[in-house]
Amino acid sequence: MLPSLRNQLAPSLLDGYGTLYSRLGRPKPGEEETFRTKLLEDYLGPADQHSDLLRLGRKLGSLLLPQAPVQVGGVQLPQPFILAGGWIKGRGYANESEALAHVVRPDSFLPGWRMLPLLAGPVEYGSFNRWPRLAPGVSGNPGIRAATAYLSVHRSDLPSTYGLNISPPPVPGDGEEMRQEITESLEIIFAADLNPSWITLNLAHLMIDPELAATVDDLVEVANQAMPTTTPLWFKVSPELPATRYRELLTLCDKCNVKAIIATDVLFQYHPDGSPAFLSGKPLAPLARKAQIALATLKHIYGHEVDLVACGGILAGRDLPALKQLGIRAWQYHSALHHRGPLAAPLIWWEAERRR
Known part of the structure; x- marks a missing residue:
């Protein structure tokens, strides 16, 4: 489709979609987890296996997703936004054998893994822990071996640009245990020959404890040593850290080629x-x-080379100009999929474009 025609049609179609979703689809406060489960398991999961729906999703994406590539973190993104991984993580399992047994079942092991990239653009699958874990809601985890096994089986259907997010469990073990988990997770990913566009190491939940600062630094170095040089390593951080700690993390990222x-x-x-x-x-x-x-301020003052990707409460186009002022070229979102629906990213992007 001609860009001029897309620019005329997409905003109007998304306006109509946004109005309809706000009236009929948006979950009420407190019902987000129920909404998430229903959307993934009742709609997106089945759609992953329905060729006609996938064809429709591909056509919608080609019409509504902007042609706005950006180079960030060593990756050429087709759009400047990324769906954060918690949406495409799948269920928890009691152990690795149980998780692997579900990989070959016909139902979608990672609901939304095919449909959401068509509608939402780049995605980051995960976060995946080394081991499966049964827990309510988003705290459950299929484990990295089963997740990569599933993606490997369906390698030909993976999007051209995607990331994988790995992390220690919400209640982590000791430092040596976490080092082994991160190393094994990366070995499993690259043994599966998945060739993700990037790997995100998520240690945000460790950062809230100042006593784990040295452990966080060590895990970043461990990940850097285990990564192939051709795949960029990204790093997800926590809010509410002191500026001195953010400065240390920037220095660490430069040292470890993050x-x-x-x-x-x-x-x-x-x-x-x-x-x-x-x-x-x-x-x-x-x-x-x-x-x-x-x-962004520390990066500018001290000349750190690592790129920044914004994430956290990005829900509307009005949230993007402030990021541009900071020199941040790409953003990640999660809650917007609750608040704005499956077409949240192109809707937010077009809203911002009209504010320019």
Whole structure:
């Protein structure tokens, strides 16, 4: 389709979609997890296996996704936005044998893995832990071996640009255990010959504990040593860190050849029983912006080479100009898929374009 025709049609179509979704599709507060489960398992999962729906998704994406490539973190992104991985992570399992047994079943092991890239552009699958884990909601995990096995089986259907996110579990083990988990996770990924466009190491939940600072630094170095030189390593950080710590992390990234920092993940908190809780979406936005400003300022002052990718509470086009002012060229989103639906990214991008 001619770019001029796309520029005429896409904004109007997305306006109509946005209005309809806000009235009929958006989940009510407190119902986000139920919405997520229903969207993935009842709609996107089945659509992954339906050729006619995939064809429709491809046509919609070709019409609505902007042609706006950007080079960030050693990766040529076709659009300047990335769907954060928690949306395409699959269910939790009790052990690796159980997870691997589900890989060959006809139902989609990672619901949305085919349809969402068609509608949303670049995606980051995960985060995946080394081992499977049964837990409610987004805390469950299929484990990296089963996830890569599934993606490897379907390698020919993977999008041309995608990332993989790996992380220690929400309640991590000791330093040596985490070093082994990160090393094994990377070995499993590259033994599967998946050739992801980038790997994100997510240690945000460790960063809330200042006593784990040395462990975080060590895990970044471990990941760097285990990575093939041709695949960029990215690093996702926590909000609410002191500026001195962000400076240390920037220096660490330069030392370890980390190509991009994603700022930020959710703010990890814990319930009294020790189970994880998360601050995300709109409440996270001011904390994420504070971190982005600190990182961008320090990067400018000290000449750090690592790129920045914004993340945290990006819900509308009005959120993007501030990122551009900081020199941030790409952004990642998660909660917007609740608030704006499967076409959130092109909708937000076109909203921002009309504000220019």
